[in-house]
Amino acid sequence: MHKLYVAANVPEAYIVLNMLARAGIEARVLNEHAAGGMGELPFTHTYPEVWIDEDADRKLAARILADYQQRPPATGSVRCRQCNAENPGDFEICWQCGGAVSG
Template identity: 45%
Template sequence: MLKVYSASNLPEAHLLVNLLQQAGVAAQILNTYAQGASGEIPFEQAYPQIWLEDERDKSLAETIIRKYESTPSDVEWTYCRQCGERNPANFELCWQCGKDFNRGE
């Protein structure tokens, strides 16, 4: 396991993990439940962190993350009608509650 990035919020972390997975990089988010926890954890460590399952994916992951950081305005967001969470517009399921965006109410 190798930490490659600290996202500024959970939707961004999920977006990046999705981008990495599309490129075949196995990644996961850690520390997601630290946000809003009582003050025991230093603030900067409370950001959601992206960890690679295989360190050999590091350079590819960093390339993807740099590309993401250089073009943040390309990201379009949509809001889940069920839970209100922000999701990248290309997601088919809400990362928070699992709602299928392609299906009607």
């Protein structure tokens, strides 16, 4: 287990998680429930963290993270067909329920 990234909020953590998953890297989001829901102010100073399972993936994961941090933020948002959660416009998988996002 290796801590790759501390995200500002849960959807951001899942953007990174999605990108890692597409590259075949096993990863997980920790602390996602500590930071409060989307649009709420966090009531603790705990932010969601993205951890990768295999230390061997660190190099590739760091490169993916760098790509993510360089690209402009996604414009607009889409709502999940299953749970109606708001997702960033370039999401394919809902950060909340894992269902397909309409777009």
